[in-house]
Amino acid sequence: MRDAPGESRPRRGTSKRSGKKGISREEMRIRLRLEPFGLTKKETEIVLLMLEGASREALLMSCSITNNTLKSHIRQIYRKLRISRREELVERVRL
Numbered sequence: 001m002r003d004a005p006g007e008s009r010p011r012r013g014t015s016k017r018s019g020k021k022g023i024s025r026e027e028m029r030i031r032l033r034l035e036p037f038g039l040t041k042k043e044t045e046i047v048l049l050m051l052e053g054a055s056r057e058a059l060l061m062s063c064s065i066t067n068n069t070l071k072s073h074i075r076q077i078y079r080k081l082r083i084s085r086r087e088e089l090v091e092r093v094r095l
Contacts, residue, residue, distance in 0.1 A: 045063060
């Protein structure tokens with residue numbers, strides 16, 4: 001069955017974040033760079049958002065977690081990456 005003129009079907013297999021299929025090359029490079037550190041999926045998601053400059057409030061909304069849970073994730077990320085500040089994150093995952 002064809003769509004009526006002006007109607008469009010939702011795309012399948014699109015990413016929530018970008019609306020594009022799959023993930024970008026840059027995101028893939030970052031994910032591969034983070035792999036040796038043993039981050040969980042949620043921790044990796046938080047790191048990606050932090051690298052995009054997301055605020056604490058944006059992180060809480062995007063990840064649907066409480067502030068205390070976010071603090072725990074960030075503490076674990078810093079421990080695993082051996083950093084102590086958000087500014088060091090960019091240096092640690094520099095490509």
